Amino acid sequence: MTMVATSEEAVQESATVRRKSNKTLWLLAPGMIWMVAFLVLPMLMMVYVSFWTQTTFKIEPTLTLQSWVTFLTSSTYLGALWTTIRIWLLVLLSTLIVGYPAALFVGLLIKNKTLQTVLLVLCVIPFWTSFLIRVLAWRPMLGTEGAINMILMNLGVIRQPIEVLLFSELSVIIGMTQIYCVFMVGPIAFMMGRIDASVIEAAQDLGAGFWRIFRTIILPLSMPGVVVGAIFVSVMVLGEFATSAALSGRKVNLLGNIIVTQVGSLKWAFAAVAGVVLTIIMGAVVAALLKVVDLRKEL
Numbered sequence: 001m002t003m004v005a006t007s008e009e010a011v012q013e014s015a016t017v018r019r020k021s022n023k024t025l026w027l028l029a030p031g032m033i034w035m036v037a038f039l040v041l042p043m044l045m046m047v048y049v050s051f052w053t054q055t056t057f058k059i060e061p062t063l064t065l066q067s068w069v070t071f072l073t074s075s076t077y078l079g080a081l082w083t084t085i086r087i088w089l090l091v092l093l094s095t096l097i098v099g100y101p102a103a104l105f106v107g108l109l110i111k112n113k114t115l116q117t118v119l120l121v122l123c124v125i126p127f128w129t130s131f132l133i134r135v136l137a138w139r140p141m142l143g144t145e146g147a148i149n150m151i152l153m154n155l156g157v158i159r160q161p162i163e164v165l166l167f168s169e170l171s172v173i174i175g176m177t178q179i180y181c182v183f184m185v186g187p188i189a190f191m192m193g194r195i196d197a198s199v200i201e202a203a204q205d206l207g208a209g210f211w212r213i214f215r216t217i218i219l220p221l222s223m224p225g226v227v228v229g230a231i232f233v234s235v236m237v238l239g240e241f242a243t244s245a246a247l248s249g250r251k252v253n254l255l256g257n258i259i260v261t262q263v264g265s266l267k268w269a270f271a272a273v274a275g276v277v278l279t280i281i282m283g284a285v286v287a288a289l290l291k292v293v294d295l296r297k298e299l
Contacts, residue, residue, distance in 0.1 A: 107192030191225030
């Protein structure tokens with residue numbers, strides 16, 4: 001009788017597990033279908049199109065490596081690739097330099113939760129306007145007769161306008177830093193808000209100074225926020241084209257600009273090659289950042 005009862009319990013437990021598994025699959029199905037239909041299939045199609053035969057006026061579904069050879073041997077495409085990587089690294093660094101102190105102030109030094117919320121909302125206010133308006137607003141600020149040059153000249157800091165502020169890589173970096181800095185501030189401030197104040201107080205009671213507390217407590221505990229912010233900024237900067245076109249006077253060509261130009265010229269194979277390369281870079285960057293911190297464990 002005991003063996004029969006045990007067998008029935010095992011069957012019932014197995015059936016329960018099977019039902020729960022079926023429910024899980026049904027819950028996951030919509031998301032999986034969406035991901036496959038609108039992410040996986042388009043990416044596979046992009047890879048496939050990158051091997052099509054591209055001529056001056058048309059594209060044919062005949063597989064060839066010509067578009068890849070053209071991309072990898074062209075100084076224009078390789079130059080755009082290097083420029084994209086260089087500007088991404090500089091913008092990532094600048095958003096971290098600007099955003100980390102702001103997040104430290106909002107997330108750790110401000111104790112009032114209402115005031116914290118107000119300050120974070122103030123960081124998001126620029127997003128209430130159009131992206132292009134925010135980009136183009138930098139032109140009258142950075143021009144030779146712009147606000148920054150006029151202020152510096154009136155203060156006697158400079159005698160001649162600084163021409164490099166506009167229509168250069170510097171203007172692109174300034175614009176991107178301002179636009180995407182909030183994506184660095186938010187995650188870091190969130191992680192700092194989770195730091196137990198009693199831990200910092202205990203370190204102070206033991207005689208630790210600010211820099212030692214920062215190095216041993218604040219920085220390690222805020223690293224998940226840094227990684228999340230870096231992922232946000234990296235994905236958006238690597239896919240950029242509008243900011244560079246508007247603030248560099250088309251002097252700075254990123255991979256995003258190459259893709260837009262090739263699509264506009266109906267050169268789908270070349271555009272697909274650049275898109276595949278950009279996707280590979282993004283994937284490698286995100287994978288490398290996720291190696292820094294185990295986000296599933298920390299969050």
